[in-house]
Amino acid sequence: MYKTFLILFLFFYVNAGVGQTTGSPLYASFLKDTSLSQAPDSLFFYNWNSDANSWENGWKEEFSYANSGLKTAQSNYIWSADHWEPTHQTNYSYVDDKLSQSEYSEWDDYEFDWFPRNRYSYVYDSQGRLTQWLDTKWNPTLASWLNDSAISYNYNESGLLASSYVSIWSATFQDWENYSETLFNYTNGQKIRQVHSLWDFDYLIWDAHRINYFEYDSNQMMSSQKQTVINSFHTQWLNDWKTDYKWNSNNHVQEETNWDWFEDDSSWSESTKTIFYYDIRNNLTNKIEQYFDAYYLDWINQFQTINRYSTSNKLIESTLYSWNYSQWNPVFRYNYYYPDYTDMPEDLAQQIQVYPNPANNKLSIHFFGSFRGAIEIDLYDISGKKVYNSQIQYPDSDIEMELPDLPDGSYVLLLINEKTATKKLVILH
Known part of the structure; x- marks a missing residue:
């Protein structure tokens, strides 16, 4: 007599909407979204074994939250033979519900303990805007945290980000050294230009290397962005790449097309395209990525992402597939679990x-x-x-x-x- 054991779990979902930001098309390009709006308590990653025709454990993340919903800890594990082994973790602390510090540590198998690596500190102005980000690294010899890099943020009169500066700590001079500068320009509150420069240590000036331009449609949604780069002689700005966006009636990105610039014939050539599909609740359910075949002059499937949601609109599964010219084959999968994804009373x-x-x-x-x-x-x-x-x-x-x-x-x-x-x-x- 054959025996099959079946364990029945019926899971509960608390009704809660998923926050989405439509100001940028990048919000929809998620495979591994662990933002506060989702707030999972664990995330599992699986690799597809085509020989065994089954999913295999890869790694997992576990999250802890304060009563306010803010994430306080994130621990990562990798699957080893038949058990989970810790790899790294990050702990978060807050002041007035704003992230003030996060500390990254790695697991030491020899000491069987956590070894600190990086500590990040955050400073805000009176209006709650981030003004400084500081990265320090742990020095085990000195048993202290040493400066490594920093970013400062400045805002215009409208409260929009006007500039950011990256600095690198010089152990030789025991002082901060300029590294990069980014300047932002706006029209009617919409970002239209972004200039990125590197510090020239010979002439002690900011040397612009690339400029990004942004355009918007009548609904104030981003319709395109283009990047230009300076030539090697620093005498002319050259086209580099551009991306066009199409939006549906709900202001969700529907299509994203990338173009590359070819200097030889001074023309744009289509490169890749991503098509987005949504359900009636505006959840991203399907994302198909394609590349343009210049020989056949046609779009060829490359990857597909299929997302599955709970009845409360929380992402619970995201699977990536690759196209082999005849069918979609699984590659890897994420599964998300939430604090309210639990058993109910008896x-x-x-x-x-x-x-x-x-x-x-x-x-x-x-x-x-x-x-x-x-x-x-x-x-x-x-x-x-x-x-x-x-x-x-x-x-x-x-x-x-x-x-x-x-x-x-x-x-x-x-x-x-x-x-x-x-x-x-x-x-x-």
């Missing part, structure tokens, strides 16, 4: 019954309570590979499902809805 668990228990190839789920909307049913094996998926829009009090033909082992069944419970089930074949 009284709610009593509202759900999974039977028979033990079961055979057919599984029935009975709901004693009211479960609104759609229910998604996912079945995973212990390697994390999804082996079954089904969606039911408005279930009755009972759900019956035929289990796929699976080998012996343990499986995880996820039922995703606004209500949740946790149950265990044993299946016997």
Whole structure:
């Protein structure tokens, strides 16, 4: 007699919208978003093993937060044979809910302890704007933190960033040395130009190296940006690259096209393109990246990202695929878990019954309570590979499902809805 063990987890999602910033098209280009708006308590990264046709553990991150929701710690681990090994961590501290310091440490296997590496400090003005960022490095010989680099920020009368300066600490002169300068220009509050310069130690002046230009459409959304660079003789500005943006009616970036400049024939040539797709809740669900084939004069698929969200609009899975001219093949995957992605009290668990228990190839789920909307049913094996998926829009009090033909082992069944419970089930074949 064959035995298959099936553990049932039904997860709960608290209704909460995901913040999105439409001022910049870069907000949509996420694969690994661990911003405060998402606030996961853990993130798992998996590599696809094409030989074994399954996902394999890669690394993971774990996050801690204060009651205010601010992130206080981030710890990273790498999968080694059969267990997680710590690699590095960052701890955060705040003053008046503003980040004042973060400290980066690496795990020392020999000492079996954390070894400090970098400490970053942040200074703000009376209006809460960041005015200085300081990087110091730990010196184990002196047992002290030593200056390494710093960035200062200056603002115009409208409160917009006017300039930033990067400085490098000179251990020889025991003083700060200029490294780079960035100047910003605006029209009607929109950034139209950004000039980046490096410090010339021979002439002791700022030497401009590149300029970025920005244009906007009638809805004040960025329609293009272009970068120019100075030639080797410092006598002429040359086109380098440009990016064009298209937006949908909800002011979400819909298409991003990159161009390269060819000096030989003084023309722009299409390089890469990214197409973005959204669901009715404006969540980015699909992103396809293509490159332009100059021989066939056509766009060729390169990568695709598919994102999956909870009913509360939180990103819970992001998978990258590569195109091999005939099909999409998985490359790697991120899974996000949240503090509210947990089991519910026992009284709610009593509202759900999974039977028979033990079961055979057919599984029935009975709901004693009211479960609104759609229910998604996912079945995973212990390697994390999804082996079954089904969606039911408005279930009755009972759900019956035929289990796929699976080998012996343990499986995880996820039922995703606004209500949740946790149950265990044993299946016997």
